[in-house]
Amino acid sequence: MLTYVRWYWPNDDLWNYEELDADRWALRHVELRGSDGVFLAAASLAEVLTARDSGTVGAVAEYERRYGVVPEAPLPPPTDALEPALESVSPGEFERLWRDARRQLEQQTGI
Template sequence: MTTWFRTYYEDEDLWLYFEADDEGWAARQVEVRGQDSRPVKAASLEEVLHLRDHDDLAAMFRYERQFGVLAEGPMDGWRDQPEAAEISAEEFERLWTEARRALGNSA
């Protein structure tokens, strides 16, 4: 079952928002700086896999510079993180749309 949740990374004042797939891996990730609510990451596993399979390393580097690097590995233990909470799919979609617009929506 897909889940959507957020955590807070106090050391860098970042809100991390995740859409996790059935196996608990990040399918999409948004990071928003707490100080000014500026999005700094909006990465998608589907896009990363497409680039890996259909493009070159330079395209992957451009993607990572523009949208950030997606978290790897299962998201186990997220409930133990600071400010952890489940969020709705609608809230995640709103954040995703805003972050992609701010970071330049082309992948």
């Protein structure tokens, strides 16, 4: 079962949106700068793995330059005192943000 959450990182003024699997690994990740609404990332774990397995030197680096980085560890359990406050978001809200972020990032890189 997938869950969708968001959390705010005040030091960087970033809203982070995650599509999480049952083990709390991010399958898709969106970063949105709070001050101006600019998307900084819209990365997919499946796409990163495809790039890694492509055999092309630098494919992952190119993907990450274009779409950002997917978190490389599961989010901590909800009881962890260091975890930022997570808020649930609907699957529909996440999909809308995902589409908007991908469109913006692809326009920036000329895809």
